[in-house]
Amino acid sequence: MDKISLMDNASNSVIDTDKPGPPLWLLAELTYRCPLHCAFCFNPIGFDSVKKELDTADWIRTLRQARELGSVQVGFSGGEPMLRPDLEEIVAEARTLGFYTNLLTSGVGLKPKRAKALKEAGLDHVQLSFQDSTKELNDFLSNTKTFELKREVAAMIKDNDWPMVLNCVIHRLNIDYIDKIIDLALELGAETIELANTQFYSWAKLNRDSLLPSLEQIKKAEEVTERYRDKYSDRIRIISVIPDYYEKRPKKCMNGWGNVFLTVTPDGIAVPCHTAKMLPGLEFPNVKDHSISEIWYKSEGFNRYRGKGWMKEPCRSCPEQDDDLGGCRCQAYMLTGDPAGADPVCDKSPHRSVIDDAVAIAQTGGTAEAHPLVFRDPKASQRLSAGKDGADILLPR
Amino acid sequence: MTIETTNIVKVASGLRLQFEEAQDSWVLLYPEGMVKLNQSAAEILQRCDGKRDLADVIALLEKDFEQTGLQEDVMSFIEIAREQKWIKFL
Ligand code: SF4
Ligand code: SF4
Numbered sequence: 001m002d003k004i005s006l007m008d009n010a011s012n013s014v015i016d017t018d019k020p021g022p023p024l025w026l027l028a029e030l031t032y033r034c035p036l037h038c039a040f041c042f043n044p045i046g047f048d049s050v051k052k053e054l055d056t057a058d059w060i061r062t063l064r065q066a067r068e069l070g071s072v073q074v075g076f077s078g079g080e081p082m083l084r085p086d087l088e089e090i091v092a093e094a095r096t097l098g099f100y101t102n103l104l105t106s107g108v109g110l111k112p113k114r115a116k117a118l119k120e121a122g123l124d125h126v127q128l129s130f131q132d133s134t135k136e137l138n139d140f141l142s143n144t145k146t147f148e149l150k151r152e153v154a155a156m157i158k159d160n161d162w163p164m165v166l167n168c169v170i171h172r173l174n175i176d177y178i179d180k181i182i183d184l185a186l187e188l189g190a191e192t193i194e195l196a197n198t199q200f201y202s203w204a205k206l207n208r209d210s211l212l213p214s215l216e217q218i219k220k221a222e223e224v225t226e227r228y229r230d231k232y233s234d235r236i237r238i239i240s241v242i243p244d245y246y247e248k249r250p251k252k253c254m255n256g257w258g259n260v261f262l263t264v265t266p267d268g269i270a271v272p273c274h275t276a277k278m279l280p281g282l283e284f285p286n287v288k289d290h291s292i293s294e295i296w297y298k299s300e301g302f303n304r305y306r307g308k309g310w311m312k313e314p315c316r317s318c319p320e321q322d323d324d325l326g327g328c329r330c331q332a333y334m335l336t337g338d339p340a341g342a343d344p345v346c347d348k349s350p351h352r353s354v355i356d357d358a359v360a361i362a363q364t365g366g367t368a369e370a371h372p373l374v375f376r377d378p379k380a381s382q383r384l385s386a387g388k389d390g391a392d393i394l395l396p397r
Numbered sequence: 398m399t400i401e402t403t404n405i406v407k408v409a410s411g412l413r414l415q416f417e418e419a420q421d422s423w424v425l426l427y428p429e430g431m432v433k434l435n436q437s438a439a440e441i442l443q444r445c446d447g448k449r450d451l452a453d454v455i456a457l458l459e460k461d462f463e464q465t466g467l468q469e470d471v472m473s474f475i476e477i478a479r480e481q482k483w484i485k486f487l
Contacts, residue, residue: 022419024431070419072431100413100426125411125428163411163428192428 020306022070023262023296028059029274030087031079031266035108040169040204040211041376042274043079048381053266056086058288060093062264065292067097077104079266088121095122102127107153115156126157130168154188164190171198171211178221182228186236195225195240201275201330203376210373212362218242245355250327250343257305257329262296270295272302275330279339305329310340314348400475402455406484407447414442425483441474447487451475
């Protein structure tokens with residue numbers, strides 16, 4: 001027997017660009033339909049125009065092909081994935097194929113009977129997110145309906161012996177209550193709580209000036225989080241990252257374009273991340289027309305920003321290029337108009353001022369009063385994608 | 398708590414030990430993540446079935462691999478596995 005050494009974390013492995021590794025992570029967005037209306041929703045603004053979802057057979061074929069390539073984690077998300085009546089069938093197939101199956105849900109509509117059916121189908125894990133079921137975002141912590149719902153769902157998670165991971169999207173309007181959020185997670189017996197900073201794409205980008213916290217808020221939240229970490233280290237794992245707008249270097253988005261993640265949208269389009277569809281001049285293949293292998297290894301959509309060959313200055317000659325691979329392509333496009341430029345979060349980007357401007361607004365109280373929050377719903381989706389008052393949504397400011 | 402050879406352990410609930418063709422190795426799967434195990438770790442964990450105690454796990458490994466003196470390696474791995482919350486004690 002060889003000497004025992006620590007294992008390497010697969011998601012950290014750097015895969016060389018000539019020969020990409022398998023899409024270890026498959027994110028299956030089963031539907032864009034959702035009973036909730038989150039102002040930070042990551043679904044595309046135009047979600048309501050997607051009417052024709054993949055059917056059960058399409059999903060099963062996709063799972064089989066991805067698994068053959070070496071996919072091992074599958075996340076069922078949405079929208080609200082529980083709105084698919086065939087969820088159990090899809091989960092069962094995934095589990096039989098050997099996937100570790102994760103359900104990403106708000107818990108709305110989960111009843112003990114369905115939880116049991118999902119357990120029997122072989123579901124490995126439920127990630128419960130704290131989204132509010134009302135439109136009163138600021139009230140969400142005092143909303144008893146929300147609490148009751150999360151309590152019920154947490155009990156079902158325990159009953160079915162699933163690991164409990166809670167996820168809460170953090171923003172300007174709830175960051176001051178981070179202690180209450182962690183208290184609730186402790187009370188529910190969660191093993192992990194992810195305090196996920198709002199990522200400013202899609203609906204969150206529309207609402208950015210109301211949702212980006214101030215530096216003071218972030219500092220306070222960090223102190224609180226540290227205190228809880230010290231005190232409850234044996235009971236709960238707290239994961240939190242500060243918003244990239246407050247960093248000087250961008251995040252290594254998706255751990256590299258076409259490196260480990262493959263997302264399939266409800267209508268079957270395969271993308272390296274769920275927001276990539278916004279990028280101009282780039283076609284993404286549909287799983288109805290192409291195999292996962294063709295999509296992953298051969299398509300222009302997955303190859304365009306793989307590795308470092310596409311980089312321009314300042315990234316091309318940057319000594320730090322392996323650390324972040326130039327950051328997020330969508331953020332570069334959304335905020336600077338150039339999808340092949342450096343992510344403007346980087347202080348070497350000539351466009352860093354667009355980030356600084358947003359940060360400056362956040363210090364002076366945001367613009368919540370002047371621009372009321374836009375909540376995600378089908379009507380807003382139609383209105384905004386028709387361009388009446390949202391023509392500039394995806395365009396650089 | 399110090400770990401004794403009389404302890405009985407198994408892979409913690411919610412985690413799954415499985416062989417991955419594409420990685421050509423054993424992996425441990427957990428919510429939204431995976432660790433690739435080296436061969437020793439995989440051989441140890443496969444034998445931690447929640448029925449045998451650690452002394453039996455060690456004896457079995459020594460028999461299967463025709464070796465002696467594996468106790469120290471096994472116990473230090475079990476310590477790591479406990480810290481990582483990969484195993485539970487019965
Ligand atoms: S972010 Fe909110 S509205 Fe959007 S899909 Fe998730 S639960 Fe639904
Ligand atoms: S210049 Fe480009 S590669 Fe260098 S740190 Fe900035 S974003 Fe990353």
